[in-house]
Amino acid sequence: MKNLMKISTAALALSLGATSASAEGNLVLYHWFEYIPQELLDKFTAETGINVTMDTYDSNESMLASLKAGAIGTYDLAVPGDYMVKIMAGEGLLDTIADGELANKGNIAREWADPSFDRGRTHSIPYQWGSTSFAVNRDVYQGDINTTDILFNPPAELAGKINMLDSQGEVMAMASLHLGMEQCSNDRTQLKDLNAMLTAAKANWASFNSDTAKEVLVSGDAAVGQIYDGFSAKAREEGANVEYAFPVQGYVVWMDNVVLLKDAPNRENALKFMDFLLEPENIAAVSNYARYASGVNGVADFVDPELAKLPEGNPPVSAGAPVFIEVCNAETQAVYDKIWTNLKK
Amino acid sequence: MAAGAASGGSATTDTYKESRTWLLMPAWLTLSILVLAPVSMMLVYSFLTKEFRGGVIWEFSLAAYDQFFFDRGLFGDEAPKIEWTYILIFWRSIWQAGAATLLSLAIGFPTAYFIATRPEHSRPLWVFLITIPYWVNLLIRTVSMKFLLRDQGPFNDLLISIGLIDSPLHIVNTNFAVQLGLFYSYLPFMVLPIYAAVERYNFSLSEAAADLYASKWVTLRRILLPAVKPGVIAGCILVFVPSMGSFLAPDLLGGAKNFMIGSLIEEQFKGNAGNWPFGAAASMILMTMVLILLLIYARQQARAEKTEG
Numbered sequence: 001m002k003n004l005m006k007i008s009t010a011a012l013a014l015s016l017g018a019t020s021a022s023a024e025g026n027l028v029l030y031h032w033f034e035y036i037p038q039e040l041l042d043k044f045t046a047e048t049g050i051n052v053t054m055d056t057y058d059s060n061e062s063m064l065a066s067l068k069a070g071a072i073g074t075y076d077l078a079v080p081g082d083y084m085v086k087i088m089a090g091e092g093l094l095d096t097i098a099d100g101e102l103a104n105k106g107n108i109a110r111e112w113a114d115p116s117f118d119r120g121r122t123h124s125i126p127y128q129w130g131s132t133s134f135a136v137n138r139d140v141y142q143g144d145i146n147t148t149d150i151l152f153n154p155p156a157e158l159a160g161k162i163n164m165l166d167s168q169g170e171v172m173a174m175a176s177l178h179l180g181m182e183q184c185s186n187d188r189t190q191l192k193d194l195n196a197m198l199t200a201a202k203a204n205w206a207s208f209n210s211d212t213a214k215e216v217l218v219s220g221d222a223a224v225g226q227i228y229d230g231f232s233a234k235a236r237e238e239g240a241n242v243e244y245a246f247p248v249q250g251y252v253v254w255m256d257n258v259v260l261l262k263d264a265p266n267r268e269n270a271l272k273f274m275d276f277l278l279e280p281e282n283i284a285a286v287s288n289y290a291r292y293a294s295g296v297n298g299v300a301d302f303v304d305p306e307l308a309k310l311p312e313g314n315p316p317v318s319a320g321a322p323v324f325i326e327v328c329n330a331e332t333q334a335v336y337d338k339i340w341t342n343l344k345k
Numbered sequence: 346m347a348a349g350a351a352s353g354g355s356a357t358t359d360t361y362k363e364s365r366t367w368l369l370m371p372a373w374l375t376l377s378i379l380v381l382a383p384v385s386m387m388l389v390y391s392f393l394t395k396e397f398r399g400g401v402i403w404e405f406s407l408a409a410y411d412q413f414f415f416d417r418g419l420f421g422d423e424a425p426k427i428e429w430t431y432i433l434i435f436w437r438s439i440w441q442a443g444a445a446t447l448l449s450l451a452i453g454f455p456t457a458y459f460i461a462t463r464p465e466h467s468r469p470l471w472v473f474l475i476t477i478p479y480w481v482n483l484l485i486r487t488v489s490m491k492f493l494l495r496d497q498g499p500f501n502d503l504l505i506s507i508g509l510i511d512s513p514l515h516i517v518n519t520n521f522a523v524q525l526g527l528f529y530s531y532l533p534f535m536v537l538p539i540y541a542a543v544e545r546y547n548f549s550l551s552e553a554a555a556d557l558y559a560s561k562w563v564t565l566r567r568i569l570l571p572a573v574k575p576g577v578i579a580g581c582i583l584v585f586v587p588s589m590g591s592f593l594a595p596d597l598l599g600g601a602k603n604f605m606i607g608s609l610i611e612e613q614f615k616g617n618a619g620n621w622p623f624g625a626a627a628s629m630i631l632m633t634m635v636l637i638l639l640l641i642y643a644r645q646q647a648r649a650e651k652t653e654g
Contacts (some may be wrong), residue, residue, distance in 0.1 A: 168617040207600030
């Protein structure tokens, strides 16, 4: 009898525990791989009692494909890049955050509060941002590197030693900057120029590779590499004498954002997590892990001081304007696809 | 080889006659779920209208095949000309795969012959040694290959240190690197079928030929090769077909500067293009080509068996 009492008490306690856990509920994230420290998720669970589960993806396009193929309704939050936020909103995959639903919305830095890809931040909050430009091996070339000529019209020392990102969006955006034209321009003369310029420039390129963009610089296979700022810093840490360029013609910036998905099964908890990520201390932990900048005020006290000193994060005064990759309409995109196939045929 | 399998099969049929349908069920189920269903889906998709940024609209369209065969200019409004771009990409893939197959045959045939002529008890050990490198993931092997071959890599260092060359051979990011990568990826598929054929070859036939004053070359060409031909052809098909669709070696070793069929199709699903019907159409065209190749082979086999019998 005594034993039975014990067991039923334990069962009761267990079921109580279970109810209290489910009362706090769950949160399901769809996130890039290796982009958030586990300690931060544990901290969120400790503070709120909400269980966090996470699936990961490796490109914006594969995340979109998976959501379009029926995963919508499974996840609460995803972390698309700037242009992808706009595409997802256009496809009706995002929920709207009403005014006042996020207590910490005021923490968003002023320059990121009203971005072109999500006016008024109605679907998203900033996660991390950085830039895409190119890095040059200073042992091979000592001249001025802050020009897009390095990629598209290189000096003799660098010809044949250039690795480009194997990504249509990044290459087209940089090429448009080089020619001084609007991205996604549907002007026929400009599109023909773009096609001709890229075909000619390819003769000087060694390879297209995104996954090993950093490794080819470290190994010395390439002397110039189109690259993300964080990868450039890591290449230098691994011994490559590379300098990150800020071309006078401009360079590409990107921002990953946490978005509230349509039909989120745990909408309340998703909003709590967004508020959690807008706390300077928490988002700084992401920056220290991923080595990129956040778009939140007041992080200075929490961020690794080394991070602020990186040359990749401090453009010189000569640097051109940073631009986001733009989303082309179907008609222009069809021409872009054609140019890309021409380039790689 | 085919004849041997058939006669073995008829014995089995007699023993298990009653349960034949049931025994075939797993094979039929696997084939229909894993092969027939996806291929039919692809066939249907290739005739649908593309949706912007991936996906399909359920309306019949020949646009994907039109894009493959006709060039309507950069803006799609010129008079149609023959589109050479995709033919060129297919031709390049066939050429690369063909070169890799010849390379595999050149190395694989002597290797298989060597193994088959070892004492019987040591043959499994040699076969085992051939397969060991293939326990490692293909991606890792391809990356290692790149590391070995690159300008400042061990291979060039070795050649320079023994004085064979003065400046490094530029191999990585060339077509030759792709062929080398494909050759290395699929070599066992060449060695094993040829080994199986040579092992069953009756070497007293070679001795008889020698007794009748046939030279070694004539013995190889007129006696051994015809006898092991099915194994050689099977090996060639097993190397050629996956090489044509491969995209790891072209991307990593060839620098992804030129599309191969595999990378062209991948781009339609995972890249910016997001043109599913075109990716499906390119796959169907590739599959049709491979099928025609196999049919020609099968007909020749049938004819050969008829003349023998």
